Amino acid sequence: MVFQRDAISKLPAYKQGVAPGDSGAVKLSSNENPFAPLPSVVTVIAEALSTIHLYPSMSAPELTERLAARYDIDAENLAFGAGSVEVASQLIHASAGAGDEVIFAWRSFEAYPILVQVAGATPIPVPLTDGDRHDLPAMAAAITARTRLIFVCNPNNPTGATVTTAEMHDFLARVPENVLVVIDEAYVHFNRDPDSAIGLDFFKQYPNVAVLHTFSKAYGLAGLRLGYAIAPASVAANLRRVSVPFGVSDLAQRAGVASLDAEHELNLRVDILVDERTRVLAGLRAQGWTVADSHANFVWLRTGDDTDRVNAALIEQGILGRAFPGEGIRVSTGSIEANDRFLAAAASLASGSPGQ
Ligand SMILES: Cc1ncc(COP(=O)(O)O)c(C=O)c1O
Known part of the structure; x- marks a missing residue:
């Protein structure tokens, strides 16, 4: 064995959000922007490739x-x-x-x-x-x-x-x-x-x-x-x-x-994501979930001890959020379709979790 810092071998590696592969699930685990890059930005990148x-x-x-x-x-x-x-x-x-x-x-x-x-x-x-x-x-x-x-x-x-x-x-x-x-x-x-x-x-x-x-x-x-x-x-x-x-x-x-x-154009997209976040929060509340306001591009389900069960049920329905066992599940604000799917999955969950 070569010398390695002990402290490093003991560290947990940073975990990337779960990827859907070809399962048809939606990845809402990394707070990514669901919009494809702007054409003007792609053009500049393409030019720089040379x-x-x-x-x-x-x-x-x-x-x-x-x-x-x-x-x-x-x-x-x-x-x-x-x-x-x-x-x-x-x-x-x-x-x-x-x-x-x-x-x-x-x-x-x-x-x-x-x-x-x-x-x-x-x-x-x-x-x-x-x-x-x-x-x-x-x-x-x-x-x-x-x-x-x-x-x-x-x-x-x-x-x-x-x-x-x-x-x-x-x-x-x-x-x-x-x-x-x-x-x-x-x-x-x-x-x-x-x-x-x-x-x-x-x-x-x-x-x-x-x-x-x-x-x-x-x-x-x-x-x-x-x-x-x-x-x-x-x-x-x-x-x-x-x-x-x-x-x-x-x-x-x-x-x-x-x-x-292109900031103006990008800000319009941000406005859409903020509206979507608001819509998701309102939808969850209408379903009976207790969720705090979020000011980022995700919502936080405070599922506590019920986190594993709720997360498994979400995964079953193709929603990949980021679960923190014992605490909650963070679900990124995605495209309108992805958010609809998340809301449908959340609605179908049995009541009785601490987040509901
Ligand atoms: C609070 C916070 N800071 C920093 C980052 C790092 O983002 P990036 O390295 O992509 O700029 C993230 C990414 O999720 C984050 O949530």
Whole structure:
């Protein structure tokens, strides 16, 4: 046996959402955008194919310029990665090593505890409130002299709950200025909560706030891997040091720019998905399910101990959600047809589960 880090062999691997294969089931397990890529974006990618024998630019100049202008920030505040999950990993590696602590809500994005342990640091998961929201006072109370980084996922994956502006201010007042707070906004485009904290506003007001954005969800580029951090310049510089060289392909960079060019068109799609989410929530409630509002492109069935049974019944009817045994099932907002199928499956489930 060759030497391997013990901590790594013991880690659970990140689990990808179940794929339907040729079963005819619908995959609603990865919060993907159900719309096919925009023709204008596909054209740009096709054109870029002729230069894939060359390395991409590591500084993503065009994308940087566009995003800096869009958010009224400096180019130095931006750092890119192969999806925002890679940027989350960069943030952890740049901030925390052995013996250091990284706080996040739990349940939240499954990658956080894995990435923290890969970096050799210690994950500090803080349970959500009974209402499946971030318990920010408890997270503030969990801060120690070893805390180096805190993730706040807003809206939260998988519960869809938001953190309000007032809650975020109260929280940041309790976080030491030398501890970085990362507001993970993978689902920000779907967030219609008027009280929700907006990461960029906090980045502009606090010296220890960074924001994570992705092109995977609202922009539908999950397969091309493009995400970025808006961070204090010194942090962003370290993210570039930590990043895997040439991790963001030229195809991804160009598709990102083309998506910004087509933002109006993409936003219309987001509006449709938000309407669909609202329709699914209303449909579930009409069937007798108790479901909280979601501000992302998924809904959260709080099925508790009944999760395995409900999930098996959904799978039987061709609905592949993401189940967390003992907690609940996250079901992505898909196409109208997929959502109809999900609603039909949910309606047919026997009553008596905690979610109903
Ligand atoms: C909260 C959150 N952050 C980050 C990501 C990473 O997305 P990507 O790496 O595709 O940008 C996800 C993906 O599901 C997510 O749910």
